[in-house]
Amino acid sequence: MVAKRIRHTVAFALVHAEKSAEERAFLEAAERLAAIPGVEAFELLAEVSPKNGYRFGISMEFADRPAYERYNEHPDHVRFVQERWLSEVGDFLELDYATR
Secondary structure, eight states: OOTTOEEEEEEEEESSOTTOHHHHHHHHHHHGGGGSTTOEEEEEEEOOOTTSSOOEEEEEEESSHHHHHHHHHOHHHHHHIIIIIHHHEEEEEEEEEEOO
């Protein structure tokens, strides 16, 4: 990763049944976050290890801290968190990285 870039990651478990229509709808809504200006290298990931209870992950990069902050404040992101994330995610771990 190039200096000053931010990698935003989150591992999460949904309250929905595995492979349900609700799970699919949430993941499709999450994928639309990639269209927010400033989001780069977006990945929606599925956990393959039984070592933790998180079933999915999202990873994305930003050119710098201001781009990351604009994403956090973007109306589409705020709406997703309020309308989907808070009620449909059972547990999560968020990690944001910058190179040293």
